[in-house]
Amino acid sequence: MPEGPPRPRRGASTIEEVARAAGVSRQTVSNALNAPHRVRPETLERVTTAIRELGYQPDQSARSLRSGARRTLGYLAPVDDPLDPNPLMAGFLEALVDAAGAEGRRVLLFRPAPPTADPTAAIDELVAARQVDGLVLADVLAEDARIAHVARLGVPFVSFGRTGPGEPQHWVDIANDAAMAEVVRHLAAQGHRRIGYLGAAEELPWMAARRAGFLAEAHRLGLTAVALPGAEATAPSAVAAVRALLRGPDRPTAVAAGSDLLALDVYEAVRAEGLAVGPGGVAVTGFHDTPLCRHLHPGLTSVRLPLRAIAAALVGRLLGRLRGEAEPAAGLELPTELVVRGSSG
Amino acid sequence: MPEGPPRPRRGASTIEEVARAAGVSRQTVSNALNAPHRVRPETLERVTTAIRELGYQPDQSARSLRSGARRTLGYLAPVDDPLDPNPLMAGFLEALVDAAGAEGRRVLLFRPAPPTADPTAAIDELVAARQVDGLVLADVLAEDARIAHVARLGVPFVSFGRTGPGEPQHWVDIANDAAMAEVVRHLAAQGHRRIGYLGAAEELPWMAARRAGFLAEAHRLGLTAVALPGAEATAPSAVAAVRALLRGPDRPTAVAAGSDLLALDVYEAVRAEGLAVGPGGVAVTGFHDTPLCRHLHPGLTSVRLPLRAIAAALVGRLLGRLRGEAEPAAGLELPTELVVRGSSG
DNA sequence: TTTGTGTATTTGAACGTTCAAAACACCCGG
DNA sequence: CCGGGTGTTTTGAACGTTCAAATACACAAA
Structure with a gap:
C-alpha cells in the first residue's frame, strides 16, 4: 500500500531547527512547549519567538510515538437507520469536535465497515492501531454490545446515553x-x-x-x-x-x-x-x-437538548479518566429546555 | 499538558514480537504487510499466522513517522448556521467515512476554533502538526477563502462543491x-x-x-x-x-x-x-x-443526492493526487435522482 | 575555598516502524 | 569451479519527538 514517494514536507520545521534558531537544545524547546515553568523566562521568550517565526508545530506522529498520548478521541458513529436517522447526529458531532478542540484534542470518526457492520471489530482495529486515547459512543442501547466490548478491553470510554446497571457508569445523558x-x-x-x-x-x-x-x-x-x-x-x-x-x-x-x-x-x-x-x-x-x-x-x-453541555461533559470525563483521576461514581444527567411555540401556547 | 503516565498498552504487540514468533526478522514482517509479493509464500504464511495469533496491528504513529503517510483525511466541518443547517451534513459525513474506510483511510474531523472561527487557522494547525495526508472541504462558496488558502499552501485537497474558475478544479458536485x-x-x-x-x-x-x-x-x-x-x-x-x-x-x-x-x-x-x-x-x-x-x-x-457516489469520488480523487497520479483536468458532476411522491403526482 | 542545593540546560536513549543497502541462497551458463 | 543474475531475508540507520539521567550554573552556607 505505498503512498507514493513521501512528498517534500511543505516548510514543516522540526524541533531541531527551532533549537538552532533560538540557540538552545532540542529538549529546551520541548520543555518550553510541554513544561514552560521549567524554562527560564528569558529563554522561554527566545524559544517562543523562534517557534513563532518558523511556524513550528510538533509532529503529532513523533510526539505520539514517544509519549504514548495520541491527543485524539475516537467517535464511533452509530449505524444509522436511513428510515429513522438520528436527528441530532450532526449537531452533536459539531459540539463534540468543539469541546475536544477546546481541550486540544481532535476527533477521529469511524464506523463499522459496511459488509459486516460489526462495531466491535471496528473498535478493535482502531485500538490495535493505537490511533486514539479513548472513545466516545452514542445511541447506547440496553445490553449494548459495544459497551460490553470496550469495558472488557479496558479502553477508556464515555457514552452519550446511559449504560446498563451492571456496566461502568461513564455516561452523560438527558433526562x-x-x-x-x-x-x-x-x-x-x-x-x-x-x-x-x-x-x-x-x-x-x-x-x-x-x-x-x-x-x-x-x-x-x-x-x-x-x-x-x-x-x-x-x-x-x-x-x-x-x-x-x-x-x-x-x-x-x-x-x-x-x-x-x-x-x-x-x-x-x-x-x-x-x-x-x-x-x-x-x-x-x-x-x-x-x-x-x-x-x-x-x-x-x-x-x-443541551448538546454543547453534553459534549463538554463527555470530553471532560474522558480526559479525567485518561489522567487517571478518580472516577465519578455515576453518570451525569443534564436538563433539557422546553421551547414553547405556537403549537401549544 | 501532560497526559499523565503513559498507561500500559493493553496487549499491544510490536512488529519485533511477531518477528520472533515467526522466526524471521523485523523487516520481513513489515514486507509481509506492505509488499507481500517480496516474501516467499511459505514465509508469508508463517508470518501471517503469527500476526493473527498475536492480534498484531502496526502502530499508526510509528508508521506515519517513518513513512510520512498519515493514512488519515481531514474533513473541515462547515461553520454551520444554526438557522440554516446543512441538511445533509450527517449523511455526507457517513458516506465519507465509509468511502475513506474502504480505502483504509480514517477521517479526522476538525472545525475552526469558536472564538475567532477562522478556518484558515484551523487548516494551518492541522497541516503543521502533520496529522492528515489531505483535506476534504464542503459547502464551497464563490471566492472561498478556504480554497484559496489550501491551494496556496499546496495541501492536497478536494471539495464537495465547485471551486471558482481561477482555482484548481478538484471538486465533485451535483448538477x-x-x-x-x-x-x-x-x-x-x-x-x-x-x-x-x-x-x-x-x-x-x-x-x-x-x-x-x-x-x-x-x-x-x-x-x-x-x-x-x-x-x-x-x-x-x-x-x-x-x-x-x-x-x-x-x-x-x-x-x-x-x-x-x-x-x-x-x-x-x-x-x-x-x-x-x-x-x-x-x-x-x-x-x-x-x-x-x-x-x-x-x-x-x-x-x-448521490452522497455515497460523491464521497467515493472525492476520496478516489484525493488518493489519486496523493499517489501523484495525473490529475483530472476538471471537476466531476454527478447526477441526482428525482423521487416522486404524492405532492406532485 | 569548599561544599551543598536547587535551578536550568544538555546529552544519550528510546518509542515502533520503514527505508536503503547489504548479505545470503539459489540457479544458470560458461 | 566460477561469475552473474534473481529472489529472499537481514542489518543498520533514520523519522521527530519525549524520557531519564547527566551536566553546568548560580548562589548560599560551612
Missing part, C-alpha cells in the same frame, strides 16, 4: 422522562386535561423513557392519558392511530410526540379530522427541537 | 441546475404550465444554480415561471410571498422549492389559501430528500 414530564406540566398549565402521546414503547431506551415519563406525570397530575405506539418508519399507521384517537370518546385536546418527525404525523391527523393545531384546537409538541420546528405552521413546541 | 431542470420537466409532464419557485437567489452558489436551472428550463419549455426569494431563516415572509403569488393573476399550479424545509412553507401557503397540496391542487417539490419528505402528507417529491 428523557423528566423532559416529557415538563411537557405534560406545560400542557396541564394550558388547561389540557386529556392528552395523548405518540411514540415507540420499547425498542429504544430513550423513547421508552419519554413514554414512561409522559404517563407517570400525567398520572401524577390526574390527567387522562393515552399513549399510542408510533414507529418512525410507518407514518401512515401512526396518522391513522392518532386520527382514531381524536375521533374516539374523550378526545384529547393535546398530543405530545416522541420526536419532531412524529409530530408531523400528529399535525396531519389533527388537520385530517378537521381540527386546528394549536391551543384552540389540539395542542402538539415534539422532541429534539430540530430546524423543522420553526418551519412548521404553527411553530412546533419542542424539547431542546 | 444543481440540471436537477431543477428535471423537476421542471416533471411538472410540465404532469400538465403544469404556470409554475413558481421559492429559493434564495445569490448568497449560496448552489441555491443560485437551482434557481437559474429552474428559470432556464421553464423558459425553454415555454412555461410561465415566477421565482420568489426565500431566505431559509425567515419563514413567515416566505409564506406570505407564496400566498401572494397564489392569490395573484395566473396562479401557478405548481411550486418548486430550493430545499425541503422551504417546501414546508409552500405547503403552509397553499393550505392557507384554501387549496390542497398535490396534483389536483398545487403541486410542490423540495430538494435534498430528507426524511422529512416521507413524513409529510402528501409525501414530498424531492431531489435525492
